[in-house]
Amino acid sequence: MTMEISLFLEKLRQEVRHYKVPVVDLISVQTKDPFKILVATILSSRTKDETTAGACSRLFKVAPDMESLAGLTREDIQELIYPVGFYKSKAGYLFMLYQALEKFGYQIPGEIDDLMKLPGVGRKTANLVRSIAFDKDAICVDTHVHRIMNIWGYVNTKTPLETEMELRKKLPLHHWREVNTILVAFGQGTCRPISPHCDRCVIASMCPQKGVKPRKIKNKMLNCPPICSPKRGETKEN
Numbered sequence: 048m049t050m051e052i053s054l055f056l057e058k059l060r061q062e063v064r065h066y067k068v069p070v071v072d073l074i075s076v077q078t079k080d081p082f083k084i085l086v087a088t089i090l091s092s093r094t095k096d097e098t099t100a101g102a103c104s105r106l107f108k109v110a111p112d113m114e115s116l117a118g119l120t121r122e123d124i125q126e127l128i129y130p131v132g133f134y135k136s137k138a139g140y141l142f143m144l145y146q147a148l149e150k151f152g153y154q155i156p157g158e159i160d161d162l163m164k165l166p167g168v169g170r171k172t173a174n175l176v177r178s179i180a181f182d183k184d185a186i187c188v189d190t191h192v193h194r195i196m197n198i199w200g201y202v203n204t205k206t207p208l209e210t211e212m213e214l215r216k217k218l219p220l221h222h223w224r225e226v227n228t229i230l231v232a233f234g235q236g237t238c239r240p241i242s243p244h245c246d247r248c249v250i251a252s253m254c255p256q257k258g259v260k261p262r263k264i265k266n267k268m269l270n271c272p273p274i275c276s277p278k279r280g281e282t283k284e285n
């Protein structure tokens with residue numbers, strides 16, 4: 048599998064070009080502003096991309112930078128970001144952000160350990176901000192990256208943190224920053240958590256499908272890849 052990871056990611060890089068871009072990546076294309084990327088990443092947690100995009104748009108109109116955010120009350124922020132998931136907690140995190148940045152000279156820091164000292168910032172968010180806002184090597188392991196890497200058998204881990212540590216050891220450095228963008232889009236579009244679309248997956252013939260129950264296809268003719276492909280363990284010579 049170690050030899051094939053680049054092939055998997057290369058195929059999926061081509062594939063997800065046609066997919067919807069995750070909202071945080073979209074914002075990073077529009078701006079490299081670490082403040083906006085950090086806020087968008089906090090808001091995006093457990094929230095649909097469309098909802099995050101709307102909340103970011105409303106909030107950044109009123110508070111395009113750290114100073115203007117600091118001028119808002121917790122209730123103002125709450126109203127602007129509603130209905131993102133956990134909007135009350137997230138409004139609290141953003142309300143406390145300015146004060147928390149004091150020790151960093153009111154600049155968003157670029158190191159994982161420093162980012163994790165900010166309210167509402169866990170390891171996943173810290174890695175994403177470091178990677179997207181600062182163009183530094185980091186592996187953001189969210190539920191899709193953790194799940195799909197285990198389905199492929201590239202790692203055999205129980206938690207996203209274990210997956211990150213394994214990937215840090217074995218994933219070639221040039222894939223670190225792209226792996227989240229590719230696998231989030233792929234995990235939302237094809238390799239879904241429940242009933243993945245193995246029937247239309249571009250890497251179905253190579254995927255070990257560990258622990259996967261592929262989606263049932265009503266029309267048997269549509270079920271071509273599993274029927275037409277060599278059975279797992281068979282080679283072309285067989």
Ligand code: SF4
Binds near residue numbers: 261
């Ligand atoms: S074949 Fe199925 S399980 Fe494997 S990557 Fe594709 S969609 Fe996911």
